[in-house]
Amino acid sequence: MLMSLLLYLFAGFFPATSTPQAVPSVKLYIFDCGMLKSGNPDVLLARGVTTTDMSVTAYLIVHPRGTLLWDTGVIPDELIQPGGTTEARATVRKTVRSQLAEIGYKPSDITYLALSHNHYDHSANSNNFAGATWLVQKPERAAMFPDTPPPNPSNAAARFSALKNSKTVLLDGDHDVFGDGSVVIVATPGHTPGHQSLYVNLQKTGPIVLSGDLYHYPAERTLKDFTPFAALGNPEKETASKAKIEALLKEKKATLWIQHDILLYAQLKKSPAYYD
Numbered sequence: 001m002l003m004s005l006l007l008y009l010f011a012g013f014f015p016a017t018s019t020p021q022a023v024p025s026v027k028l029y030i031f032d033c034g035m036l037k038s039g040n041p042d043v044l045l046a047r048g049v050t051t052t053d054m055s056v057t058a059y060l061i062v063h064p065r066g067t068l069l070w071d072t073g074v075i076p077d078e079l080i081q082p083g084g085t086t087e088a089r090a091t092v093r094k095t096v097r098s099q100l101a102e103i104g105y106k107p108s109d110i111t112y113l114a115l116s117h118n119h120y121d122h123s124a125n126s127n128n129f130a131g132a133t134w135l136v137q138k139p140e141r142a143a144m145f146p147d148t149p150p151p152n153p154s155n156a157a158a159r160f161s162a163l164k165n166s167k168t169v170l171l172d173g174d175h176d177v178f179g180d181g182s183v184v185i186v187a188t189p190g191h192t193p194g195h196q197s198l199y200v201n202l203q204k205t206g207p208i209v210l211s212g213d214l215y216h217y218p219a220e221r222t223l224k225d226f227t228p229f230a231a232l233g234n235p236e237k238e239t240a241s242k243a244k245i246e247a248l249l250k251e252k253k254a255t256l257w258i259q260h261d262i263l264l265y266a267q268l269k270k271s272p273a274y275y276d
């Protein structure tokens with residue numbers, strides 16, 4: 001089995017003194033990948049989060065030089081019944097494949113696949129995109145495919161297992177996906193070892209940052225001591241990553257889209273509509 005692992009080392013993609021650049025025509029589509037009930041709503045309610053349900057989303061970025069799929073949902077397409085399917089705390093009504101087809105794409109048309117991180121609610125359809133070039137932080141891939149695999153792989157691991165043999169670009173930090181600064185993976189470790197966020201500079205909409213699970217609810221940004229998910233990962237790294245993203249948002253005057261923020265999600269245009 002031939003597997004090409006390229007190591008890309010990037011010190012940083014956002015030059016301190018940026019010269020004005022023409023922004024290429026980039027489109028961003030939001031896919032409906034369902035809804036997720038909170039596993040522990042009480043700690044959220046206690047800090048004033050009134051809506052603890054979470055949206056589950058995937059995003060297709062269409063750039064003149066190719067396409068990038070960001071995250072792949074919480075339940076595999078193959079299990080979605082007409083009228084919807086519930087598995088544990090997740091309910092999904094639409095397949096990723098059908099939403100791609102609606103705007104004229106097949107899984108084999110996807111140039112790049114990137115997951116914000118490997119958790120089950122972001123990676124369920126990854127095997128369908130094993131033909132794309134996978135953009136993953138080195139420590140994330142190491143966590144997903146340990147040298148000694150567990151005897152009983154989790155559902156999530158089974159659902160991304162095909163990525164092991166994908167053409168892979170191993171990242172060690174930020175990564176300019178199409179080489180023009182319009183779509184940049186931003187390393188934000190903490191929630192998982194190689195968690196990442198996505199900066200997308202859109203001509204009309206302006207710059208957007210997709211959070212991954214750096215935050216789950218807007219209250220985590222305003223209440224600095226409110227870190228209900230920190231215990232899942234590395235709290236120190238998560239705090240540093242939050243500071244990195246907050247600085248980026250300020251510098252670029254970018255808007256943060258918290259992917260699990262179901263109230264924000266309700267206000268945004270969903271595919272086949274798009275942002276450009």
Ligand SMILES: [Zn+2]
Binds near residue numbers: 260
């Ligand atoms: Zn999540």
